[in-house]
Amino acid sequence: MAVSHNMFGFQRLLVQLISVVLLLGMSNFGAAAMPVVDSVRIGDYPEKTRFVMEFDKPVKFNVFTLGSPYRVVIELPEVAWRIKPETVPKGKRITGYRFGLFKPGQSRVVIDLKSPIKVSKSFTLPPNSKRGHRLVLDISEISSARFSALQKRRPEKRSIETKVSPEVRAPVLPLKKPKKRRKSERRLIVLDPGHGGIDPGARGRRGTLEKKLVLAQAKELRRQLLATGRYRVVMTRSRDIFVRLRERIAIAQRAGGDLFISLHADSIGNRHVRGGSVYTLSERASDKEAEALARRENKSDIIAGVDLNDQSKTVAKILIDLRQRLTKNDSVAFAKTLVAQLSKKTRMLRRKHRFAGFAVLKGPEIPSVLIEMGYLSNLHDERLLRRASHRRKIAGAIVQAIDRYFSRQQALRQP
Numbered sequence: 001m002a003v004s005h006n007m008f009g010f011q012r013l014l015v016q017l018i019s020v021v022l023l024l025g026m027s028n029f030g031a032a033a034m035p036v037v038d039s040v041r042i043g044d045y046p047e048k049t050r051f052v053m054e055f056d057k058p059v060k061f062n063v064f065t066l067g068s069p070y071r072v073v074i075e076l077p078e079v080a081w082r083i084k085p086e087t088v089p090k091g092k093r094i095t096g097y098r099f100g101l102f103k104p105g106q107s108r109v110v111i112d113l114k115s116p117i118k119v120s121k122s123f124t125l126p127p128n129s130k131r132g133h134r135l136v137l138d139i140s141e142i143s144s145a146r147f148s149a150l151q152k153r154r155p156e157k158r159s160i161e162t163k164v165s166p167e168v169r170a171p172v173l174p175l176k177k178p179k180k181r182r183k184s185e186r187r188l189i190v191l192d193p194g195h196g197g198i199d200p201g202a203r204g205r206r207g208t209l210e211k212k213l214v215l216a217q218a219k220e221l222r223r224q225l226l227a228t229g230r231y232r233v234v235m236t237r238s239r240d241i242f243v244r245l246r247e248r249i250a251i252a253q254r255a256g257g258d259l260f261i262s263l264h265a266d267s268i269g270n271r272h273v274r275g276g277s278v279y280t281l282s283e284r285a286s287d288k289e290a291e292a293l294a295r296r297e298n299k300s301d302i303i304a305g306v307d308l309n310d311q312s313k314t315v316a317k318i319l320i321d322l323r324q325r326l327t328k329n330d331s332v333a334f335a336k337t338l339v340a341q342l343s344k345k346t347r348m349l350r351r352k353h354r355f356a357g358f359a360v361l362k363g364p365e366i367p368s369v370l371i372e373m374g375y376l377s378n379l380h381d382e383r384l385l386r387r388a389s390h391r392r393k394i395a396g397a398i399v400q401a402i403d404r405y406f407s408r409q410q411a412l413r414q415p
């Protein structure tokens with residue numbers, strides 16, 4: 001009796017231990033050592049706005065400003081966020097801000113501003129009886145001429161990074177020429193869940209974030225593709241992290257992808273509009289809405305606080321070269337197959353296949369499409385997209401389309 005009672009106690013302890021281990025395992029890698037952001041406050045004063053972040057331990061930081069549009073960027077080591085995006089306050093000079101992972105080892109806050117400003121003070125405060133470790137920024141208005149002058153004098157940035165677990169790095173593969181394919185070789189599908197980290201993408205009416213939803217969809221699609229045994233899969237991101245648009249293309253190119261699929265779920269002003277759609281790259285947009293959508297999706301780098309002045313304007317400017325024209329036919333063929341398969345499983349827009357200048361579809365040698373799975377601005381679509389069963393259905397339709405696309409390609413290329 002006593003023994004069995006003890007056994008029961010032991011088992012319960014074991015169960016508790018296992019749940020603790022599981023909980024630890026589920027939390028982010030190294031989260032135990034990561035500083036946690038507990039709160040953010042904004043205080044408006046006549047001559048300045050004070051931006052305060054509170055942490056559970058001291059952090060190093062780096063701050064700089066960016067123009068067009070005016071932004072302040074705070075670089076931090078990788079941190080965990082205990083604040084919710086919905087609770088983000090606004091102020092007299094601040095129109096909004098975002099936070100999240102920018103790259104492995106570095107988190108960021110990007111603050112949007114009404115007008116040119118300078119960071120007049122930035123410092124940290126130790127904890128007191130009421131508050132934890134604080135990072136304080138004071139910002140004040142300046143003229144645009146003064147802003148430009150200060151930008152030119154901006155010193156080389158220090159980089160704030162912490163150690164990174166190896167699995168989060170994007171795969172780096174040597175550049176290679178397009179190869180001749182052996183019949184037995186499995187095709188490589190590149191899945192590109194849009195947005196991520198500091199770029200949340202669209203926000204649903206019930207608060208669903210596009211970045212989370214498209215990652216869940218991509219993981220389900222990867223699972224189903226691998227299960228066929230016919231495909232290999234590379235993802236441009238497999239966690240909540242920001243990836244630049246051109247890096248998404250570079251990942252696909254380095255891996256030697258056969259097909260590139262970017263996954264999104266947009267939001268628009270009209271709450272009644274619902275349904276999926278498929279996009280391919282074109283110099284000229286098929287319609288105004290497609291053009292506006294491409295403009296929104298192309299803003300990802302700006303949203304994440306990337307300084308586009310540091311590089312040639314390739315991401316912002318959409319020009320299509322000859323190689324892109326060659327893969328364009330393949331992209332269109334795949335888009336048509338996709339539309340046919342998706343229409344069987346989910347509601348689609350009336351114009352199901354459209355074109356526009358999406359930067360992320362510019363990989364010149366890889367047939368590429370962008371799927372908008374539905375509208376987060378529509379309650380019905382949002383509810384559907386949140387369901388795992390719906391995501392399984394969508395993934396199934398995409399796998400069907402991929403199968404058909406490659407078998408048709410093969411039929412066309414046979415002598």
Ligand SMILES: [Zn+2]
Nearest residue numbers: 194201264265
């Ligand atoms: Zn998107």
